[in-house]
Amino acid sequence: MPSRRHLLAAAPALALITLAGCSTGPSDTAASSSATSSAAVDAAAYPVTITHAHGSTTIEQAPTRVATIGWADADVVAALGVVPVGAPKITWGGNAKGSTDWFDAKATELGVKDGDIARYDDSAGIPFDDIAATKPDLILGLSSGVSKEDYDKLRKIAPVVPYTVAPWGTPWQDQLEAIGQALGQPTQAAALEAATTKTIADAVAANPQIKGKSAAWAWFSPTDLSTIGLYTTADLRPQMLREFGLVDSPTVAELSKTDPTAFSVNLSAEKASTLDADLVVFYAAEGTQADDIMGNALLSQIPALRKKQYVASADNAIALSMSLPSPLSVRTAVEDFLPKIASALNGTPAS
Amino acid sequence: MAGLALIAFSSLASVLVGVQSLPPGDVLDALRGMPVSQETAAIVASRVDRTVIGLMVGAAIALSGVVLQGLTRNPIAEPGILGLNAGAALAVVIGIRFLGLSSVTGHVVAALVGTIAVAVLVQSLTLMAPRASAPVSMALAGAAVMALAQSLIGAVIVTDRGALDSFRFWQVGSVAGRDATQVLDIAPFLVLGLMLTLAAGPTLNAVALGDDLARGLGQNVMLHRGLAAAGAVLLAACATALAGPIAFVGLVVPHLVRTVVGVDHRRVLLVSLLLGPVFVVLADVVGRLIAQPGEVQAGIVCAVLGAPVLVAVVRRVKGL
Numbered sequence: 001m002p003s004r005r006h007l008l009a010a011a012p013a014l015a016l017i018t019l020a021g022c023s024t025g026p027s028d029t030a031a032s033s034s035a036t037s038s039a040a041v042d043a044a045a046y047p048v049t050i051t052h053a054h055g056s057t058t059i060e061q062a063p064t065r066v067a068t069i070g071w072a073d074a075d076v077v078a079a080l081g082v083v084p085v086g087a088p089k090i091t092w093g094g095n096a097k098g099s100t101d102w103f104d105a106k107a108t109e110l111g112v113k114d115g116d117i118a119r120y121d122d123s124a125g126i127p128f129d130d131i132a133a134t135k136p137d138l139i140l141g142l143s144s145g146v147s148k149e150d151y152d153k154l155r156k157i158a159p160v161v162p163y164t165v166a167p168w169g170t171p172w173q174d175q176l177e178a179i180g181q182a183l184g185q186p187t188q189a190a191a192l193e194a195a196t197t198k199t200i201a202d203a204v205a206a207n208p209q210i211k212g213k214s215a216a217w218a219w220f221s222p223t224d225l226s227t228i229g230l231y232t233t234a235d236l237r238p239q240m241l242r243e244f245g246l247v248d249s250p251t252v253a254e255l256s257k258t259d260p261t262a263f264s265v266n267l268s269a270e271k272a273s274t275l276d277a278d279l280v281v282f283y284a285a286e287g288t289q290a291d292d293i294m295g296n297a298l299l300s301q302i303p304a305l306r307k308k309q310y311v312a313s314a315d316n317a318i319a320l321s322m323s324l325p326s327p328l329s330v331r332t333a334v335e336d337f338l339p340k341i342a343s344a345l346n347g348t349p350a351s
Numbered sequence: 352m353a354g355l356a357l358i359a360f361s362s363l364a365s366v367l368v369g370v371q372s373l374p375p376g377d378v379l380d381a382l383r384g385m386p387v388s389q390e391t392a393a394i395v396a397s398r399v400d401r402t403v404i405g406l407m408v409g410a411a412i413a414l415s416g417v418v419l420q421g422l423t424r425n426p427i428a429e430p431g432i433l434g435l436n437a438g439a440a441l442a443v444v445i446g447i448r449f450l451g452l453s454s455v456t457g458h459v460v461a462a463l464v465g466t467i468a469v470a471v472l473v474q475s476l477t478l479m480a481p482r483a484s485a486p487v488s489m490a491l492a493g494a495a496v497m498a499l500a501q502s503l504i505g506a507v508i509v510t511d512r513g514a515l516d517s518f519r520f521w522q523v524g525s526v527a528g529r530d531a532t533q534v535l536d537i538a539p540f541l542v543l544g545l546m547l548t549l550a551a552g553p554t555l556n557a558v559a560l561g562d563d564l565a566r567g568l569g570q571n572v573m574l575h576r577g578l579a580a581a582g583a584v585l586l587a588a589c590a591t592a593l594a595g596p597i598a599f600v601g602l603v604v605p606h607l608v609r610t611v612v613g614v615d616h617r618r619v620l621l622v623s624l625l626l627g628p629v630f631v632v633l634a635d636v637v638g639r640l641i642a643q644p645g646e647v648q649a650g651i652v653c654a655v656l657g658a659p660v661l662v663a664v665v666r667r668v669k670g671l
Contacts, residue, residue, distance in 0.1 A: 269397065271370055
């Protein structure tokens, strides 16, 4: 009889559905990735809705192919034991493979081989075609500044989680929490945050002369030294300096109020002496650039430069750990950059 | 003469006015070499530097604009609008990036190559358009070349990991933050360009009357025009090498001058030599006042002031 045959046909299907509903194991390995994710995903974590700057995104189930568009997002994904299928090429401060040393170390730990992760070039804007080619089912952009238009375009490829606080200004703690939710590992993310915070706290405790001093992170244009660029309190670099126990320079705090979404403001070099900060950090390319800045009659009026309490950062790879803080880069920041700050505050400028 | 008085006034303003307000007495003391605080001395010195560069660049671009307008019989021709400055900047950027050019003299030579290349390109594009609309076609060709040069500059910047900051300068012109001794380095080019353009008065007057009349008057038309063009190109290249691409000065100043002294090119050239510097220096001063405690580059102020003038000229002049 037709009804019984239908029942018989439905039975195996029903059994499969029941079995699928029971499984709570790790997500399937992606076809192109030979590494297995060691992550234990909490199925009860789904569906999850994450609110962000461009609205909210609902992720129905554990993603299997995660692509990233912010430069530090791949770090966080890997720190949670998941291998991303695509990540932007790190051009500034990156190594020969377009990645960072700290990411490569974790990737080796996860068993990633060369070519497993697609590295796309974002210097001309978001590479939509390259991202779509990795066939992601989730796109993470917590450490990006993706515009609403680009966000809407990306949504056609896969659900997107962009920045939650400010463009390129989402604190690493918020980033870690959001990505933890997206990947279904909220408890692991919380544990990672606690561990990272402890790493920083231990290092800061070992350098007591840093705590409470004021700092400013500046940038100069070597061919036009009439302007001092200052990263605002919304930018990640001053945020990391605050994590190290420093306080924002009052001058920077004042200027940051003029545009809460800007990550940099300008100060005329004529006002150099008004830059109230115990420590000034700035980028200086190899060679004579630091000398040019120090030798400039106007810029040398900056009090911190006069007192020789500055860091003329020449190693971009190490400086990158300060502008892209993540559970993976924090070790570099604490072991390689923090000593420079400590040395500078002792009156010995560092590079 | 009123022109000299204006230069004196604007130079004085440039030295007295800035983001950091200094008492005029201190500024004058510093200029006279009397002891002042190190900071005051440094600020006054930087203002003097940018005033000197502003004066030179203003004179160069204004004269270049007069000659270009006269030679092409195009009221909206000038080194910025025709893309000459952008092309020069692109050549300098390529020279820095791939040939390691570092001295300002090297920059001027590269700028010369770029300016000539763009001049040839724009002229060729103009010749492909109907004669009647030559002035507008030339400006359009210049705008297209300028856009192309700007994106190529951006492309070079993006490929160079370390030197983004050095190249930023070549996208917007500025007279500040650099050493005025650079003017001395390129003095030969500057002086030659000034001589060639200031002597081009009769040639430009003849061009305005038409080719046949010019030949009838016995002038060696090709040679004289070639020399005048060379002068304009030299000055545009010098200005760009000193201050990056600054547009509209060569448009605004000649038109302002013509409303005052008439169309005799000999007088227009002479008065533009005086008013050009005033325009750029005052633009730089304005840039110091409107965005405190930051500054706006002179190139941006010139563009903001000059664009409406361009629109007004295009609407007013018949035949455009």
